[in-house]
Amino acid sequence: MKDYKDLKPLTDKKLRTLRNNLNNRLEAFKSGSAKTLPPSHMLNGLEEGQCRELLARVGQEMKTRA
Numbered sequence: 757m758k759d760y761k762d763l764k765p766l767t768d769k770k771l772r773t774l775r776n777n778l779n780n781r782l783e784a785f786k787s788g789s790a791k792t793l794p795p796s797h798m799l800n801g802l803e804e805g806q807c808r809e810l811l812a813r814v815g816q817e818m819k820t821r822a
């Protein structure tokens with residue numbers, strides 16, 4: 757699992773990618789189709805609650821940059 761404690765070093769493009777991946781992952785959890793992610797995936801090891809919390813932080817970071 758990658759460490760997303762500090763989102764400031766991420767580029768705007770990486771933040772958007774992370775946000776999109778988080779939204780897709782949360783949809784997969786909601787529909788019950790969440791599969792185990794490969795070790796190379798940016799969200800590998802994150803559970804549903806962790807994804808929700810990280811998505812909120814990503815959204816906040818994107819607002820501060822706008």
